[in-house]
Structure formats: C-alpha cells, structure tokens
Amino acid sequence: MELFESLKQKIKGKNLRIVFPEATDERILKAAVRLQQENLVEPVFLGAAEEIQKAALAAGVTTSQIKILDPNNYSDFEQMVDAFVERRHGKNTKEQAQKMLRDPNYFGTMLVFLGQVDGMVSGAVHPTGDTVRPALQIIKVKPGLTRTSGAFIMQKDDQRYLFADCAININPNSQELAEIAVTSAKTAQLFDIDPKVALLSFSTKGSAKSDEVTKVAEAAKLAQQMDPDLALDGELQFDAAFVPKVAQQKAPNSAVAGQATVFVFPELQSGNIGYKIAQRFGGFEAIGPVLQGLNKPVSDLSRGCNEEDVYKLSLITAAQAL
Numbered sequence: 001m002e003l004f005e006s007l008k009q010k011i012k013g014k015n016l017r018i019v020f021p022e023a024t025d026e027r028i029l030k031a032a033v034r035l036q037q038e039n040l041v042e043p044v045f046l047g048a049a050e051e052i053q054k055a056a057l058a059a060g061v062t063t064s065q066i067k068i069l070d071p072n073n074y075s076d077f078e079q080m081v082d083a084f085v086e087r088r089h090g091k092n093t094k095e096q097a098q099k100m101l102r103d104p105n106y107f108g109t110m111l112v113f114l115g116q117v118d119g120m121v122s123g124a125v126h127p128t129g130d131t132v133r134p135a136l137q138i139i140k141v142k143p144g145l146t147r148t149s150g151a152f153i154m155q156k157d158d159q160r161y162l163f164a165d166c167a168i169n170i171n172p173n174s175q176e177l178a179e180i181a182v183t184s185a186k187t188a189q190l191f192d193i194d195p196k197v198a199l200l201s202f203s204t205k206g207s208a209k210s211d212e213v214t215k216v217a218e219a220a221k222l223a224q225q226m227d228p229d230l231a232l233d234g235e236l237q238f239d240a241a242f243v244p245k246v247a248q249q250k251a252p253n254s255a256v257a258g259q260a261t262v263f264v265f266p267e268l269q270s271g272n273i274g275y276k277i278a279q280r281f282g283g284f285e286a287i288g289p290v291l292q293g294l295n296k297p298v299s300d301l302s303r304g305c306n307e308e309d310v311y312k313l314s315l316i317t318a319a320q321a322l
C-alpha cells in the first residue's frame with residue numbers, strides 16, 4: 001500500500017492531537033484544516049484567536065472547529081512554568097521560563113511534554129534551530145541514545161530512500177555518526193525501506209586518505225558493532241553506494257555498495273545540500289526532516305515547504321505518537 005495511505009489507516013479516528021505553533025501561516029492553516037476534516041488529526045493552534053481567524057479568512061478556510069491556545073493568555077501558564085523549571089534541572093530560572101514559554105515553539109513543546117497534545121509540527125516560518133531547540137532541551141532523546149538527528153524520506157515513482165542527517169548535527173564525530181547510521185536504519189523500517197546503510201564520503205574503501213575519511217570509516221566500524229546484523233558499509237562515495245556497475249569497480253566485496261537505501265552523510269553541509277539537490281534537480285519528493293530518537297514526536301518543516309509537505313509531515317508525526 002502507498003506509504004501515506006497506510007499511515008492514514010493507522011491514525012484515522014484516533015483523535016491524535018498535533019499542535020501547530022505557526023497557525024497564521026497559510027500552508028499550515030490549509031493543511032491542518034484538511035487533516036481535521038478528514039478525521040486524521042485533531043489540530044491545536046497557538047496564537048491570538050483574532051489573528052488566526054483573520055489569517056484563516058484570507059486563506060479561505062474556516063477554523064471554527066479547531067482549538068486555539070494563546071501562550072499570552074493561558075490559564076495554566078504558571079503551572080507550565082513550574083513544570084518547565086523542574087524539567088530543566090536548574091538550567092533555567094523561573095524568570096527565564098516565563099519569557100521562554102511565551103515563544104510558541106517552547107509553549108507547544110511543553111504541551112507535548114505534558115501529554116496535552118501528542119506531537120508538534122513547526123518550522124514553516126522558524127529556522128530549524130529555533131524549532132528544535134525546545135525539543136532537545138525538554139523532550140530529550142530516548143534512553144540509550146545521545147543525539148537527535150533529522151532524516152528525509154526521498155521518494156520518486158517507486159523509489160524510496162532515506163537520507164540523514166540533513167538537519168541537526170553540524171559536525172558529528174565518529175561515535176555520533178555511528179549512532180545516526182543505526183538510528184536511521186530503524187527509521188527506514190518504519191517507512192517500509194529495507195535498510196542497506198551507506199556511510200558516505202568522497203572516498204571509497206581507502207581510495208583517499210584524510211581525517212574526514214577516517215572519521216567515516218571509523219563510524220562504519222562502530223555502527224556495525226552497535227548492530228552486527230545491519231547491512232552497512234563505509235566509507236563509500238555516492239556512486240559506489242548507488243550504482244551497481246560503479247560498485248563492482250570500486251567496492252566489489254561490499255554487501256551494500258550498489259544497492260544502498262539509507263544514505264548517511266558525513267556532516268550537515270553535505271547532508272542538507274545533498275537532499276535539496278535530489279529534491280530540486282532530481283525531482284524527488286523530500287519528506288521531513290523526521291526527527292529521530294526523541295522521546296515524543298516533534299517535527300521541523302523546511303521553510304520552503306508547501307501545504308502538501310505540512311500535511312504529510314503531520315501524518316508522520318501523528319503516526320510516531322502511536
């Protein structure tokens with residue numbers, strides 16, 4: 001079954017609540033109203049009701065069925081402040097919390113943390129740092145993990161791949177890169193991708209020597225130790241990872257080269273540039289970034305997203321909450 005049809009079947013009628021902190025954005029409004037009308041998600045909007053209604057009118061949608069919470073006028077605000085201060089274990093004072101929680105991304109993330117909603121979708125307007133920092137500080141990573149990372153599902157016709165990390169870790173060390181590789185394989189399975197993980201580089205199996213290449217080769221070894229059964233190889237150039245004929249020449253003994261489905265980039269510059277090239281030149285649909293490893297689902301859109309991207313990432317976020 002098509003990926004999103006299967007996600008819809010999983011979440012339909014479950015009343016999963018997704019908070020949208022950017023509720024005056026036309027793409028968010030249209031996608032959220034559609035999700036609500038199709039009985040897939042119960043949206044919660046953040047902001048001043050009059051402003052949201054004005055934006056809805058301009059977008060040609062009606063939001064009368066959607067719950068709106070205003071961080072500047074919220075009856076349980078002081079309780080939320082106390083819960084935040086407790087969660088931050090002395091890293092933020094009450095005064096800081098009172099300011100921070102007026103920010104819709106902090107407020108929305110606290111709603112997720114407190115279980116008042118099931119997930120959050122933001123980032124159509126805010127840059128990634130501002131969208132995900134509250135989640136890193138409040139929601140935190142699952143036990144056994146140290147890093148959150150951002151994966152994209154890349155789809156075109158019958159091709160589906162996973163790219164990571166394209167969103168969060170600017171220059172992961174080999175241990176962090178290994179963790180990203182193993183976590184990405186798990187995420188791939190959620191989206192019916194059989195994980196064959198390539199750790200990418202500008203070198204294939206020692207064809208070039210540099211500290212950057214050594215980092216990737218070491219990460220591949222560490223990742224294999226973390227999950228000995230995982231089909232994984234590195235370091236590999238993209239052509240060796242993807243094109244069978246090139247794989248025969250550059251990495252003939254690899255079980256992954258030429259047939260990789262999960263592509264792990266060595267650092268964020270290449271990861272973020274790489275997914276955008278595949279999307280904009282290659283015509284792949286890029287769904288994400290799906291944040292991996294968090295205790296509860298928070299998703300960050302690209303500011304270049306359209307209504308359909310918001311709709312689909314919201315389906316994924318709701319499914320992650322199940």
Ligand SMILES: CC(C)(COP(=O)(O)OP(=O)(O)OC[C@H]1O[C@@H](n2cnc3c(N)ncnc32)[C@H](O)[C@@H]1OP(=O)(O)O)[C@@H](O)C(=O)NCCC(=O)NCCS
Nearest residue numbers: 128129132133136137141146147148166167168169170272
């Ligand atoms: C994600 C990012 C904003 C975090 O940066 P930061 O806020 O300066 O991070 P800090 O080091 O101050 O850490 C803030 C908190 O987040 C946690 N954290 C930081 N990076 C993390 C990660 N990858 N995984 C899990 N937790 C992380 C820290 O442990 C810290 O927690 P604490 O406050 O409880 O101690 C930063 O790495 C970044 O800007 N990445 C690139 C984002 C981007 O522009 N992507 C391209 C577009 S998608």
Ligand SMILES: CC(=O)OP(=O)(O)O
Nearest residue numbers: 128167301302303304
């Ligand atoms: C994922 C991403 O690149 O986000 P943005 O385009 O908002 O920077």
